Amino acid sequence: MKIIQVTDAHLVPERREMHGVNSYERLSACIEDIRINHQDAELCVISGDLAHKGQIGAYEDLARILSRLPIPYRLMVGNHDIRENLRSVFPETLTDQHGFIQSSIDLAAGRLIFVDTVEEGEKFGSFCARRAEWLAAQLADSSDNPVYLFLHHPPFDVGIPNVDRIRLRNGDDLLAETVEPYKNIRHIFFGHVHRPTAGSWNGIPISSFRGTAHQVALRLEETPHLVRSHEPPAYGVIFLNPHSTIVHFHDFLDKSAFVAEADLAKHRPLEPFQNDVN
Numbered sequence: 001m002k003i004i005q006v007t008d009a010h011l012v013p014e015r016r017e018m019h020g021v022n023s024y025e026r027l028s029a030c031i032e033d034i035r036i037n038h039q040d041a042e043l044c045v046i047s048g049d050l051a052h053k054g055q056i057g058a059y060e061d062l063a064r065i066l067s068r069l070p071i072p073y074r075l076m077v078g079n080h081d082i083r084e085n086l087r088s089v090f091p092e093t094l095t096d097q098h099g100f101i102q103s104s105i106d107l108a109a110g111r112l113i114f115v116d117t118v119e120e121g122e123k124f125g126s127f128c129a130r131r132a133e134w135l136a137a138q139l140a141d142s143s144d145n146p147v148y149l150f151l152h153h154p155p156f157d158v159g160i161p162n163v164d165r166i167r168l169r170n171g172d173d174l175l176a177e178t179v180e181p182y183k184n185i186r187h188i189f190f191g192h193v194h195r196p197t198a199g200s201w202n203g204i205p206i207s208s209f210r211g212t213a214h215q216v217a218l219r220l221e222e223t224p225h226l227v228r229s230h231e232p233p234a235y236g237v238i239f240l241n242p243h244s245t246i247v248h249f250h251d252f253l254d255k256s257a258f259v260a261e262a263d264l265a266k267h268r269p270l271e272p273f274q275n276d277v278n
């Protein structure tokens with residue numbers, strides 16, 4: 001079963017450039033690439049920082065872009081989002097009983113749980129008793145089926161000091177305690193770091209992707225400011241299988257795919273290879 005993860009779109013009203021990037025055009029290109037190549041995906045998860053400052057105009061642009069996406073999607077909030085503004089444009093957005101934008105969906109591969117880690121007005125993330133109670137109920141109700149968790153903020157350091165300062169800070173221990181009894185959690189997918197990472201946390205596999213707008217540079221030393229970069233934007237193509245989870249990091253603006261001349265000489269392809277369509 002295939003799903004898609006898109007993250008950190010950082011849309012700006014009036015489609016202005018920010019950090020030398022037009023995030024509207026970038027997200028549009030991303031969604032077009034998904035439309036061409038992944039109409040068979042079950043779901044597209046957009047894991048937060050949808051708008052750069054939570055502006056309603058940015059969410060309206062997001063709605064315009066997503067109208068072209070032919071598969072179901074689930075929106076999550078990041079530290080740059082404002083829940084009330086998001087819900088004013090996307091009133092169907094699911095919340096829990098306390099108004100946190102968190103929900104779950106049962107697919108053939110298992111249960112996908114989308115956790116709200118936002119402390120509104122802060123860059124760092126939070127996890128509180130009310131969210132822990134909700135997540136524990138979602139996990140208890142999963143009946144030992146595979147569970148895949150989605151967060152905006154990672155609850156661990158990734159080794160970049162200026163990113164680690166704004167990770168899930170309040171309640172990372174509570175999150176660890178909440179998930180610890182459940183051995184059916186197959187993977188944690190997150191956003192926020194604007195970089196590709198893979199590894200594990202307390203034995204649970206983890207991964208993240210570059211955003212669709214600007215990125216964060218791999219600067220492992222202390223720096224006075226967060227160092228950003230113009231590494232290529234990406235999204236994730238994820239296979240959730242009974243015995244494996246496969247995560248592809250796809251640079252959707254890269255059009256360099258090719259077939260070697262020697263291979264073309266040996267075998268006639270069934271159809272002409274087109275470098276402009278991935």
Ligand SMILES: [Fe+2]
Pocket residue numbers: 008010048049078080192193194211
């Ligand atoms: Fe972000």
